[in-house]
Amino acid sequence: MARTDFGPPDFREMLPPVIKENYGQWKYHTVPRPGVLKHVSYSGAVLHSVRVASPRLVSSDFIRDISDIAEKYCDGFLRFTTRNNVEFLVSDEAKLQPLIDELDAKDYLIGGVGLSISNIVHTQGWIHCKSAVTDASGISKNIMEDLKDYFTGKIKVPSRLRIAVACCVNMCGACHCSDISIVGIHRTIPRVNDELASKICEIPTTIAACPTGAIRPNPKAKSVTINSEKCMMCGNCTAVCPAIKIMDPVNDGVSIWVGGKLSNSRKAPMFSKLAIPFIPNNPPYWPEVTDAVRHLVEVWASHAREGERMGEWIERIGWERFFKLTDLPFTNKHIDDFTHATTTFRSSTQFKF
Amino acid sequence: MARTDFGPPDFREMLPPVIKENYGQWKYHTVPRPGVLKHVSYSGAVLHSVRVASPRLVSSDFIRDISDIAEKYCDGFLRFTTRNNVEFLVSDEAKLQPLIDELDAKDYLIGGVGLSISNIVHTQGWIHCKSAVTDASGISKNIMEDLKDYFTGKIKVPSRLRIAVACCVNMCGACHCSDISIVGIHRTIPRVNDELASKICEIPTTIAACPTGAIRPNPKAKSVTINSEKCMMCGNCTAVCPAIKIMDPVNDGVSIWVGGKLSNSRKAPMFSKLAIPFIPNNPPYWPEVTDAVRHLVEVWASHAREGERMGEWIERIGWERFFKLTDLPFTNKHIDDFTHATTTFRSSTQFKF
Amino acid sequence: MDEFKTPLLDELEKGDWPSFVSEIKKAAKTSPGAADLLRQLELSYKEKVGHWKHGGIVGVRGYGGGVVGRYSDVPEEFPHVREFHTARVNQVAGFFYTAEKLRQLADVWDKYGSGLYNMHGSTGDIILLGTTTENLQPCVDELSDIGFDLGGSGGAMRTLSCCVGKARCEKACIDSTDIIRDLTMHYQDVIHRPQWPYKFKIKVSACPNDCAAASARSDLAVMGVWRDALRIDQEAVREYIAKGFKINEQVVNKCPTEALSWDAEKQELNVCTEECTRCMHCINVMPKAISIGKETGATLLIGGKVPVVKGPMIGWVLVPFMKMEPPYTELKDLVDKITDWWADNAKNRERVGELIERVGLANFLEVIGLKPVPQMVKAPRHNPYIFWNPEEVEKRG
Amino acid sequence: MDEFKTPLLDELEKGDWPSFVSEIKKAAKTSPGAADLLRQLELSYKEKVGHWKHGGIVGVRGYGGGVVGRYSDVPEEFPHVREFHTARVNQVAGFFYTAEKLRQLADVWDKYGSGLYNMHGSTGDIILLGTTTENLQPCVDELSDIGFDLGGSGGAMRTLSCCVGKARCEKACIDSTDIIRDLTMHYQDVIHRPQWPYKFKIKVSACPNDCAAASARSDLAVMGVWRDALRIDQEAVREYIAKGFKINEQVVNKCPTEALSWDAEKQELNVCTEECTRCMHCINVMPKAISIGKETGATLLIGGKVPVVKGPMIGWVLVPFMKMEPPYTELKDLVDKITDWWADNAKNRERVGELIERVGLANFLEVIGLKPVPQMVKAPRHNPYIFWNPEEVEKRG
């Protein structure tokens, strides 16, 4: 009962025999059909992995259902991916087609492998986070519903494309480095409940929490005031003092960022850059967000060269061309004004008209 | 006598007829021999320009001598270049060879055109500036003496190479964007003469002048003190308060920077980056400086591709390779720690061992 | 379930993509917490605002973290989410499970919680989504019986995670799952008992493809690399070409370092090892023909994190190459040096990358005893504001 | 001259490269100031330290600047450089002179000064190197008689300079010398009477080769460009090729935007105008065959400067394209708007680029009434800290 610090189950106990035997001995893989990976070992052994979409937020029913399936076709072995898909690990090739048939029958979506758009990495949203500016699960469901043919492999893309959704600028995901990111943002400064603040706020800590020095003491009210010219709406102060509220249903919403990547493939990792500064929250469908994402995907897919990630494509053609091709307005919001802003300004006559 | 604001002589009055007639009508140029430019107009007219080296710091004798030469061969027309060379503007092709002969006879060095190393852009140095950490004229003379064959075209280089010398970090030249720059630097913090400071220093202005906040009031002495951990030896405070001295003959010296460029040719303009953090002042020959510059030129010239500026070459091979090829030590000084330092750190596994 | 309507959320049950709403509804059949979660979420969808309170610390015996306390700000309306804490349960390295283990987990969680999960959280944990303060301790106790321990939260080392690695990937240069397993066991104390100014994350990707997104999401990213020549199976290369693969267009010309050349005469693909920067491109597009080298190890990147508050960072090269052999002592020693220094010097809520930015990378290297090497930077400084220590210069004459 | 020895400096008279020491010696034959300059310099070479005092303002009637006061800190030893001020004399645009004009200059300077010059200073002025306070006024008076006026110093618009441009260059997209001449005449007051927080520099390069080094050394750089197609003389292209020029290797493959293609069949070089970013490469290497376009104008870059104190800057695109026709009203209006705003808002010794960095480029654009366009940035922001004005958002419900 008082057992602590024993750590998670040992992964070695969770591996199918074919993996144990061929651990570190894989020679290559192929993608025999969309959503399926075939790994071949130096020993000649073969492992098939069948990847299916998951909403990430799942119920015990889901857990039991995939466990049942794994037991039936995979000797009980399965795994999740770093993008929250489920992978059924098939050691016996004979069971591959039956597994696929059952997954199809049960409406599991098979895909996300190779030249496809895989599942979205997203965060808690209104479902569980106090800081959520939007609902990450809702937005993600809508986007992937719209892009499902890119997941299943019906429509091909020039290269992988990774989408991330974060419900606030804390970005509990990889939003700063995704091909397309959706990030919840505020557009109005926090309000201070002076009465409450005077009782529960640690004024010095609150002042210190503001990265831009926008918070000044308000000695009269034993509270603080926020300088609207300096406040960049990061929400940091609200994490420190519960009397400061930043939520604003009328003006909160999401921004869209593009061109990030993490793999070192060809180009070094890149940050995602601002494409659309603001789209209002419009649940349950967020149609403007879904449309914008699809539009970005389509413009990229129809212009990029084979194997070119969103960011590589934009680097090649230039951002001025990107804004032209996507027909997105370029605004004062796109121009950086944070710490390293000047390093993003163009110091050259080289640009496209 | 009280005439003011009449401006410089009108350049139109200083142009040879062939230029006036073909102004804006030049079609192309060639380089018939090292140091000579031949410009051909759409009208068929031809102008030859013969470029000779100048020490920039010249005497009236020199002015009169080049005037005499210009009169003899160029109807009195000549110009200076943005790199302080003199150009004799020859309208009558018949006078070209005689001009060259006279220049040769008088030991003028003809060159600096095309694929060559042209004159150095440099600053005042000990000759006239109160802030000088070194002597720009002396260093420049030594370097160009050593590299004169690159100027005259005896030795060819893969592309133009521009050198600049500045006698302090004020960099009154284009040191921050040259293929090779030599910049005078301090290595010890300024000393405050408290007694003098208490009399002539405006303490608040002095404190405000320090970009790093290294200066604190010293109320006891009615002076200021300098925090050695924060001081970056920029010398800014010495410009504001004459009681603060930074000159240190033992520890002052020069640094060498490489890979900058300004033209938009192929690549956008680039800053020069630190190659050698410190070389002591060693007049009159500054042999360590001259050797270092020649070494950099030679490594570049033997490795770069045709048309590749120093910075383009380094970008292609990577800085880790640059330090290997030049055999220069990479030190803690090379790692940036100023405002945008983090943007210079490598965020990738892509590098050469 | 029938006593309430969620018309907005019901819309999100439509379509083919799996629906989180359906999942919540499934759980709601037996869990009143899940039912109230759905109701509260419907309210959020209507009002466009979240309904969770700020603050609230809850915990379990023997642990300083691993639980995120959560309270509804409309508890009268939705009493079953008045308390709705999550437990961060340390996942299995590589996210491998058996059906049996998962079922055990579901049994415990159905007993004590909402029956809802995030499989997995962004850091890597199994997120058990929603339980009461009361149920927390027995839940954790029974989890321990089935072998599941808590992960990290607060000013702690956070749950470590990694890519699938050698278990199923031909590109794995290092044994990511073993490293994560080993470090996780080694660092149980600092994972479970927050004692640092802020979070510290470690992730391992076994090659530069970074399938664990380590370089952007971990204070210390361990990235598998090799330093000898990549291996080319010429026979396999010729097979690719026979099938119409355009070797020059698709591989040689796309190599960022021009390290590859195709000898059309000898029908041979050659690599210049000193040029190759291990960008993975050729290996990725010709997996049957090109493989990683044999002299493998890791590049360590320091400082990756999201924008709050100094802007986003992708980890910076700290160690170009480190051998990775159990028990990973060199790595652990370095982690200890870094975290000790950071814990001693960081301000509250200052990540290690931000601290390094503040004090300077070169100073940081000196403290932890690493030599500056050009691999650490994209380019040397371009401003002349070099600091010199009094020890480095001569006494003034 | 014989009463003193300069053994260190004498070394620098050796060799083939023209020697500044010899020049000083020539001047020293008649100028005691030049002689003492050499002596003091020898001392500096010996001691490795300069010998000029800080501070000291001197001036001439009717002008607020144009002169840099200079005093020796060893005046007892070298009395003739006790005062050794320089006059910054505005050069002729494009640095064109006649022998006659130069001789007139030398005559005046021999009369009143050291007989030493910098031809030219880095900003562009003729630097008359060293005279006394007493001689300054008569010197400037006589310079005015021969048509030479002072340049700028202090918190003023500094002497403007430019590349040789249309006078002798086939690449000139704009009339750099005329622009400089026109602006110089127009801005005489702000050049001659410092009234700003710091210096403000304008330089003109008539094409992107930037032979005036404008983009790094001027607060406002005017760079000639074109926006239609560059012009290709196919006949001339074929001539190059006939002489062994490797068109693909030397031009097509080096075009950074892949805008060029060589049609081997038709023996034609084609350019895709919308791709071309006017990098000049093809024009530079094939001057006989490729020329700039016809629809010419300028790109304006703002903020170029050296490192002091916020780090070096290369000007940032402010106006992608502006027509450049006399009297350059649009340019002047913009310069006025910028300098007015800067003069009103800058701290002491804050360059315009630093002020823009401080307040934000977008805010600056709004103030001067320019629309943000993507040409201004290499890439949009990557941090989420966007400012929103209260006017841009709806009133909170």
Ligand code: SRM
């Ligand atoms: C299963 C998974 C690792 C895991 O531990 O779970 C995985 C597995 C593989 N990755 Fe990955 N990657 C996985 C997440 C990632 C991520 C992280 C992410 O998406 O958040 C990245 C970095 C993304 C980025 O750059 O932004 C990633 C970047 C790559 C790349 C580089 C792609 C590129 O061109 O930039 C490859 C190489 C390739 O695609 O050829 C790659 C290749 C592979 C290979 C082919 C490796 C192999 O030989 O087995 C595996 C099959 C991939 C496939 O889906 O076709 N994997 N891969 C992850 C699957 C996520 C999913 O469900 O979709």
Ligand code: SRM
């Ligand atoms: C005379 C001068 C302009 C003036 O108003 O005085 C000038 C004149 C020409 N330049 Fe320049 N440049 C002159 C300073 C510069 C500078 C400024 C500097 O050096 O400080 C630059 C920018 C340097 C940089 O990028 O750091 C400059 C970058 C160029 C380039 C681009 C070179 C490159 O590849 O980056 C070209 C094109 C070329 O070389 O083909 C060019 C080309 C030319 C051409 C060929 C233009 C023409 O068609 O007439 C002229 C003859 C150049 C030659 O020397 O071969 N000029 N040129 C300057 C001569 C300085 C000297 O005495 O050496």
Ligand code: SRM
């Ligand atoms: C659950 C999770 C999101 C998810 O849905 O997956 C999450 C949720 C929260 N994150 Fe996170 N973060 C989660 C992974 C991340 C990641 C991704 C990662 O670890 O790879 C990041 C970006 C990487 C990084 O650390 O830089 C991340 C960056 C943050 C930040 C900003 C971090 C910073 O150092 O500046 C905060 C703000 C904070 O710490 O106050 C934050 C704070 C929070 C808090 C604790 C906010 C709060 O105080 O309520 C959220 C609790 C939500 C809840 O109700 O449970 N979370 N957070 C992830 C943890 C699950 C797990 O343990 O597996």
Ligand code: SRM
């Ligand atoms: C004479 C000259 C150097 C030369 O030998 O050519 C020069 C000399 C001085 N510069 Fe400069 N600067 C000269 C061109 C430049 C340039 C180049 C340019 O204009 O293209 C720059 C870099 C471009 C720029 O402005 O950013 C330059 C950047 C500085 C700075 C740092 C500027 C800044 O804004 O941070 C200072 C420091 C200051 O202003 O206090 C400075 C200050 C000085 C002072 C006035 C320092 C002083 O107070 O004594 C020097 C006077 C020396 C003397 O004894 O005459 N000088 N100075 C150049 C002026 C000649 C002329 O008028 O033609």
Ligand code: SF4
């Ligand atoms: S991104 Fe923000 S709102 Fe979303 S889970 Fe993380 S901290 Fe909460």
Ligand code: SF4
């Ligand atoms: S939201 Fe951020 S910037 Fe605004 S006051 Fe709070 S902490 Fe400061």
Ligand code: SF4
């Ligand atoms: S670089 Fe420094 S020392 Fe040299 S002239 Fe300019 S201000 Fe004076």
Ligand code: SF4
């Ligand atoms: S030298 Fe520069 S950093 Fe040092 S005290 Fe003076 S102004 Fe400050």
Ligand code: SF4
């Ligand atoms: S990071 Fe590399 S080793 Fe790990 S799964 Fe991805 S491709 Fe394989």
Ligand code: SF4
């Ligand atoms: S891994 Fe990348 S850099 Fe190395 S040879 Fe292959 S493509 Fe070139």
Ligand code: SF4
């Ligand atoms: S900048 Fe352009 S136009 Fe001016 S001289 Fe140089 S090449 Fe000619």
Ligand code: SF4
């Ligand atoms: S000017 Fe430069 S970008 Fe334009 S076509 Fe020529 S080489 Fe290409």
